[in-house]
Amino acid sequence: MSGKPKLHYFNGRGRMESIRWLLAAAGVEFEECFLETKDDLTKLQKDGSLMFQQVPMVEIDGMKMVQSRAIANYIATKYNLYGKDLKERALIDMYVEAIIDLNELLIIHIFQPADKKEQHLATIVDKATNRYFPVYEKVLKDHGQGFLVGNQFSRADVQLLETLLMAEECKPDILAKFPLLQSFKARISNIPTIKKFLQPGSQRKPPLQEKDVPKVMKIFH
């Protein structure tokens, strides 16, 4: 019954990728069961395995957890990536929720209709460089510490790194005006568990390609 967590999702990033990052950062080995067709999803739904008929779903500690935030919260708490008290938790939550907002934009970019793509990219860049990145740059500048919260590695660091890398995939020089985020990126990338996850052959997923979009759409629609 116990053993490694088991992730149920399609073979791509989507809403499962942040969970993969957290598990990897915590040094937790996990297994994956990929949905390849609509039938795979239907089977899970009919099994009663999906509380709200949706994935991500993660089998962990005897639970079939759904809802990506619930899963991430559980993993972060279990593996001490959620701060030392309620106030640190509050700060981590504020930082993480904003990262998730930016992530949402990045995730849906590939699904935009061709005529909307360029504008969507402009929105991503605008929000990233004007609304979100300046905040984290300032946080790092103000306390001068290596990690975002409480001078200790937390999920906020993991999730920010994930997003910085995804943003760079959209626009390689997007961090040009953020020197502290650049050094943050290098520093966190060197943490052994994360370094391992960033190497080829890990369970980190590549960005979705145009050609794979129809296949993914078919699973969920």
Place this chain on the structure above:
Amino acid sequence: MAGKPKLHYTKGRGKMESIRWLLAAAGVEFEEEFIETKEDLEKLRNDGVLMFQQVPMVEIDGMKMVQTRAVLSYIAAKYNLYGKDLKERAWIDMYVEGTTDLMGMIMYLPFQPADTKENNLALIIERDGASIQQSHGHDYLVGNKLSWADIHLLEAILMAEECKPDILSAFPLLQAFKGRMSNIPTIKKFLQPGSQRKPPADEKFIAVVRKIFNI
């Protein structure tokens, strides 16, 4: 500096309503400062009190908290509405997130073009009506004790009923749940006229909101 939490938002439900519910259910008195114009929002932004230039923002315990879920988690934990251990927390999170999805869809209905409204309402009801019937015959959703999950579900049920009054007709346990929860003293008080609970947005208010947030 201490004292009551202070909520900054428009005078409507939006993303702040769940926070009002949670504070009210916990018996916590709070103050509100309403954003009525675009200028009010700009002022907050220029004052540097909105971490990501967005509301909701809640002044609480020396913090200017933003991000709805961050605020809700903090309040739930502080007032013992978040279960007794990690596993109960996990269940509460799952229920809350599913319920939030449902409410999010209902919340955005007024901002959608007329033709999509009908379709989306049907979709919401079909997808979630069956799923939230999870009471297992206990009084509360998790740990046999009032939690954020119960409060959030009650809010969602009432919001769904405003859309479709007979939406609970196939869910007797949820009807009983609604009855029980509504009678909890702090919640009963919040449900009475004159409380800080906000009404559903009407056409006029929607126009105001569009102007303030540029949507």
